[in-house]
Amino acid sequence: MATPNSPLWEVFIRSRNGLAHKHVGSLHAADATLALQAARDIYTRRGEGLSIWVVPSSAITASDPSEKGMMFEPAESKIYRHPTFYDVPEEVGHM
Amino acid sequence: MYTQALNSSDGEDRFVEDATRAAAFQARIDADERIEPNDWMPAAYRKTLTRQISQHAHSEIVGMLPEGNWITRAPSLRRKAALLAKVQDECGHGLYLYAAAETLGSSREELVDAMLSGKSRYSSIFNYPTLTWADIGAIGWLVDGAAIMNQIPLCRCSYGPYARAMIRVCKEESFHQRQGFEIMLTLARGTEEQKAMAQNALDRWWWPVLMMFGPPDQASQHSDTSTKWKIKRFSNDELRQKFVDATVPQAEFLGLTIPDPGMTQDSEGHWRYSEIDWTEFKQVLAGNGPCNRDRLAARRKAHEEGAWVREAAAAYAAKRESRRTAQAAE
Numbered sequence: 001m002a003t004p005n006s007p008l009w010e011v012f013i014r015s016r017n018g019l020a021h022k023h024v025g026s027l028h029a030a031d032a033t034l035a036l037q038a039a040r041d042i043y044t045r046r047g048e049g050l051s052i053w054v055v056p057s058s059a060i061t062a063s064d065p066s067e068k069g070m071m072f073e074p075a076e077s078k079i080y081r082h083p084t085f086y087d088v089p090e091e092v093g094h095m
Numbered sequence: 096m097y098t099q100a101l102n103s104s105d106g107e108d109r110f111v112e113d114a115t116r117a118a119a120f121q122a123r124i125d126a127d128e129r130i131e132p133n134d135w136m137p138a139a140y141r142k143t144l145t146r147q148i149s150q151h152a153h154s155e156i157v158g159m160l161p162e163g164n165w166i167t168r169a170p171s172l173r174r175k176a177a178l179l180a181k182v183q184d185e186c187g188h189g190l191y192l193y194a195a196a197e198t199l200g201s202s203r204e205e206l207v208d209a210m211l212s213g214k215s216r217y218s219s220i221f222n223y224p225t226l227t228w229a230d231i232g233a234i235g236w237l238v239d240g241a242a243i244m245n246q247i248p249l250c251r252c253s254y255g256p257y258a259r260a261m262i263r264v265c266k267e268e269s270f271h272q273r274q275g276f277e278i279m280l281t282l283a284r285g286t287e288e289q290k291a292m293a294q295n296a297l298d299r300w301w302w303p304v305l306m307m308f309g310p311p312d313q314a315s316q317h318s319d320t321s322t323k324w325k326i327k328r329f330s331n332d333e334l335r336q337k338f339v340d341a342t343v344p345q346a347e348f349l350g351l352t353i354p355d356p357g358m359t360q361d362s363e364g365h366w367r368y369s370e371i372d373w374t375e376f377k378q379v380l381a382g383n384g385p386c387n388r389d390r391l392a393a394r395r396k397a398h399e400e401g402a403w404v405r406e407a408a409a410a411y412a413a414k415r416e417s418r419r420t421a422q423a424a425e
Contacts, residue, residue: 005202005203005204006203006405006408006409008197025191025194025259025260025263026194027190027194028203029408030405030408030409030411030412031408031411031412031415034408041183041187042187042190042191045180045183045184045187045267046267062133064133065131065133065134066133066134066135
């Protein structure tokens with residue numbers, strides 16, 4: 001009964017014009033054409049999308065969640081990157 | 096959509112392999128953080144979830160069989176299109192769930208083979224037959240209604256991929272219940288024969304549906320860890336009571352009688368149902384329900400007869416790949 005494992009694909013869908021493609025899930029398919037068709041059937045049965053990307057899961061390089069502290073530390077300490085860091089007198093109005 | 100009865104874990108593997116990491120893990124759960132596939136997790140958490148999610152996936156796939164039985168005999172084109180769409184949804188739900196289960200480290204093929212060999216279970220409700228068209232109404236109204244009760248809390252389950260799959264499933268599920276209720280309503284307002292058919296379906300499905308929520312709380316020794324890990328947010332009996340309280344007024348609206356003459360309403364408004372026959376539940380789980388053999392045989396047949404499609408797709412992909420490699424080498 002055992003069959004060879006088929007490749008895994010990650011599915012991204014653009015739900016509306018002007019929005020980015022967003023990750024919605026994954027699926028198995030032998031090749032890219034079949035992956036696109038399966039993605040349509042599995043993830044867009046109710047008009048959820050205008051466009052689909054399928055990407056082999058093996059092509060994704062991911063950051064290591066256990067090292068997220070070190071990875072994102074540079075941003076943590078730089079509160080001056082946010083507009084609220086700066087004092088603007090109320091009289092100046094909205095800026 | 097039918098996991099509550101299946102989410103039991105093995106007693107002996109609930110060891111803690113690394114006290115510090117386990118404590119940090121529990122602290123994350125307690126803080127309502129979501130656990131993601133690459134995060135550290137106790138082996139028993141991984142095992143419990145693999146079992147629960149894969150059995151949930153199997154249930155979706157096997158659940159296509161009793162309803163598929165009526166697609167060609169639906170009474171109108173409208174009903175046929177709706178039932179076909181519902182069965183397609185069940186397939187989609189099975190696939191979301193397999194994908195979620197795979198993130199825990201088992202391959203799709205292993206999971207499917209475990210179901211086909213009978214090693215892994217699916218919900219016992221699908222071992223009952225769909226004898227009349229009214230059964231399609233009863234399944235949508237009651238089986239999917241019970242499933243929704245189970246699944247809504249799972250949208251907040253501690254394991255991220257499972258919770259996200261459940262959110263998608265729940266969004267799609269409410270159409271299933273409404274189409275079932277509409278079938279029941281049409282029959283209940285039809286001729287005497289049609290009404291009798293609806294009543295007969297309710298009579299046959301009521302008790303098996305109550306069993307879908309799993310054994311009573313005092314008999315369910317596995318719930319503690321699942322609750323501690325926030326896989327399970329409500330007990331079997333709590334969910335069962337919620338379902339009964341929601342369903343009794345719906346049955347009244349239909350003008351149908353719930354087959355439990357001993358049912359009474361308590362001072363707080365809860366409907367107290369009679370003792371459930373758990374020997375029947377155990378018999379069906381043990382493989383002796385009305386359709387256990389048929390269901391597995393149908394899945395095996397479909398799997399075997401689809402083998403050439405999987406092989407052809409893999410061979411075609413391999414051929415194209417080798418051609419691409421050869422061209423690149425030129």
